[in-house]
Amino acid sequence: MTTKHVIATAHTRSIKNRFARRFLRSLLKMKRSNRLGTGFQSNEDIRKRNTQRIKTAADRSMARVVGPRKIWSRALLFKLRNRARIQVGLRNRCLVSKKKKVQRKEKKVQVISREPNRADNLRKLVPGGDSMDICSLLEETAHYIKCLATQVKVMQSIADLYST
Amino acid sequence: MDGSGDNNGDLGYQNRAESVMNCPSSGMNTNPFYASAWDPVVSLSQPGNFVGSSTGSQSEFSNSPFPIVMENPGISNTCHLVRYPSDSGFIELVPKFPGFGSGNFSEIVGSLGLTECSQIVNAGCPPNYKEANNESTSHGAQRQEDHQLSEETTIGALPNGKRRRRAAESNSPFDPNKNAEGEFQKYPSGESSDSAKELDEKKQKIEQNRGANSCGKQVVKQTKDNPQSREAPKENYIHVRARRGQATNSHSLAERVRREKISERMRMLQELVPGCNKITGKAVMLDEIINYVQSLQQQVEFLSMKLATVNPELYNDVERIQSKDILHSRGGNEAIRGLSPGTNSHQYSHGTFQPGIPVIPNPNPHFSPAHHAILDNELQSFFQMGFDSSSAIDSLGPNAGHLKPEL
Numbered sequence: 001m002t003t004k005h006v007i008a009t010a011h012t013r014s015i016k017n018r019f020a021r022r023f024l025r026s027l028l029k030m031k032r033s034n035r036l037g038t039g040f041q042s043n044e045d046i047r048k049r050n051t052q053r054i055k056t057a058a059d060r061s062m063a064r065v066v067g068p069r070k071i072w073s074r075a076l077l078f079k080l081r082n083r084a085r086i087q088v089g090l091r092n093r094c095l096v097s098k099k100k101k102v103q104r105k106e107k108k109v110q111v112i113s114r115e116p117n118r119a120d121n122l123r124k125l126v127p128g129g130d131s132m133d134i135c136s137l138l139e140e141t142a143h144y145i146k147c148l149a150t151q152v153k154v155m156q157s158i159a160d161l162y163s164t
Numbered sequence: 165m166d167g168s169g170d171n172n173g174d175l176g177y178q179n180r181a182e183s184v185m186n187c188p189s190s191g192m193n194t195n196p197f198y199a200s201a202w203d204p205v206v207s208l209s210q211p212g213n214f215v216g217s218s219t220g221s222q223s224e225f226s227n228s229p230f231p232i233v234m235e236n237p238g239i240s241n242t243c244h245l246v247r248y249p250s251d252s253g254f255i256e257l258v259p260k261f262p263g264f265g266s267g268n269f270s271e272i273v274g275s276l277g278l279t280e281c282s283q284i285v286n287a288g289c290p291p292n293y294k295e296a297n298n299e300s301t302s303h304g305a306q307r308q309e310d311h312q313l314s315e316e317t318t319i320g321a322l323p324n325g326k327r328r329r330r331a332a333e334s335n336s337p338f339d340p341n342k343n344a345e346g347e348f349q350k351y352p353s354g355e356s357s358d359s360a361k362e363l364d365e366k367k368q369k370i371e372q373n374r375g376a377n378s379c380g381k382q383v384v385k386q387t388k389d390n391p392q393s394r395e396a397p398k399e400n401y402i403h404v405r406a407r408r409g410q411a412t413n414s415h416s417l418a419e420r421v422r423r424e425k426i427s428e429r430m431r432m433l434q435e436l437v438p439g440c441n442k443i444t445g446k447a448v449m450l451d452e453i454i455n456y457v458q459s460l461q462q463q464v465e466f467l468s469m470k471l472a473t474v475n476p477e478l479y480n481d482v483e484r485i486q487s488k489d490i491l492h493s494r495g496g497n498e499a500i501r502g503l504s505p506g507t508n509s510h511q512y513s514h515g516t517f518q519p520g521i522p523v524i525p526n527p528n529p530h531f532s533p534a535h536h537a538i539l540d541n542e543l544q545s546f547f548q549m550g551f552d553s554s555s556a557i558d559s560l561g562p563n564a565g566h567l568k569p570e571l
Contacts, residue, residue: 020551049474054471058468118447122453125454135426138432141453145436145459148461155468159471159474162474
């Protein structure tokens with residue numbers, strides 16, 4: 001297990017760096033888009049919106065870094081893309097496109113009827129967990145935990161950089 | 165190991181066979197062969213020789229199998245016999261011989277004269293007789309049954325696990341040559357991954373060669389006891405071996421494999437989640453994992469909120485951050501405040517992160533340093549509750565003392 005641990009930490013380090021870079025890039029983009037003018041909104045709203053934007057930026061950049069190799073990253077990217085599309089649809093008030101997106105979403109949802117299991121809560125937490133068997137669910141959870149931990153570390157250090 | 169494995173290919177066998185077969189009497193008929201076939205068995209039954217060094221038993225062996233070998237000048241892998249004794253598992257096969265041999269030997273000897281060697285092959289001694297290749301399918305079927313029987317009887321006998329699952333083994337025409345090769349690969353190289361991979365690849369080829377005569381898949385599954393297990397990840401088959409005294413039903417074996425997979429993953433998760441070293445049991449472990457994931461997600465949300473409030477300055481400096489600073493400073497920060505797994509237990513699970521504390525409703529988008537200080541103090545104490553780093557706690561003063569008991 002020690003070699004596994006070493007490999008895991010090396011792997012995490014590269015994830016960390018890549019995530020950091022992407023996240024910072026997305027923050028930069030956000031800055032530019034913010035500059036374009038949001039004067040008509042209250043500061044509270046701005047903050048809330050920024051919070052959500054930052055969170056989605058973090059999630060998206062993490063999912064991109066991981067790539068399509070993992071089930072949870074694919075599911076997360078899919079969810080984010082759908083959410084973005086729906087929001088764009090709402091903004092444009094285009095009902096037709098909204099219907100289309102909703103249909104696509106429904107297609108993706110697989111109805112898997114099971115007995116209430118302990119792992120159901122875990123499935124809700126891990127993106128894409130509904131359509132996984134226990135074995136792969138545990139594997140995905142392990143990788144997801146690792147990536148979440150690196151995400152927290154990076155964001156924490158960025159925040160610290162500005163608090164000091 | 166790889167080299168030797170390659171040498172054990174078809175060409176190599178013949179070369180070695182010729183070198184080994186210096187003894188005369190190529191015209192031995194079946195009966196003395198049959199009689200002498202048991203000689204190595206007898207010699208094998210002495211335990212001391214096998215478990216110990218290979219060379220000692222090898223010398224013992226090198227004499228006895230010759231009569232068997234001499235039957236057919238076209239033998240291609242007699243070298244297998246010589247190397248036999250190095251496999252300590254072989255000794256356990258010995259008592260099995262009378263079991264499966266008795267019923268079939270007479271027929272087989274009559275037809276081929278070398279089949280007990282193939283029996284031995286199946287147990288692990290692979291003489292490669294060309295005649296075997298030319299068998300009719302009926303004999304092949306017979307042999308396969310014997311082979312299978314030997315496989316099943318040896319379940320649990322070989323503690324040195326090789327992982328093997330033979331799908332569609334019994335019905336298709338049997339190619340003992342290749343099978344012998346494949347089986348032989350295991351023994352001299354012991355548990356080395358290379359030979360096992362080769363073996364498994366060859367087995368895969370064998371199975372492919374046999375075609376899909378699977379009426380009722382004969383899955384001889386055996387789970388491995390040896391901690392040095394390896395699964396060639398590129399294989400289509402998962403080879404497992406049953407442990408001694410365990411059910412050999414294919415269903416139960418499959419379930420056992422599944423359970424072991426799950427427990428292996430739970431162990432991995434146990435390492436990742438801090439403070440779960442002492443937990444035994446999947447249920448509690450699952451709860452801990454759920455709590456941990458929830459806490460991590462809450463942390464991300466909280467941090468994004470914090471970053472949103474800090475944002476104006478962040479935007480100005482984001483280019484600076486993109487340089488090495490962030491990547492280097494992270495190490496320092498972690499030492500003080502980062503996630504420190506294993507330093508404490510369960511505090512994260514009980515303490516709900518209270519995002520309400522740092523969010524100070526403030527119409528002014530530019531936060532004064534005082535606000536920042538408060539924010540960060542709260543955050544610091546907040547994280548210390550979870551991650552218990554002593555140096556930062558001292559700097560917090562009364563706050564830490566106040567907040568900690570709540571958890």
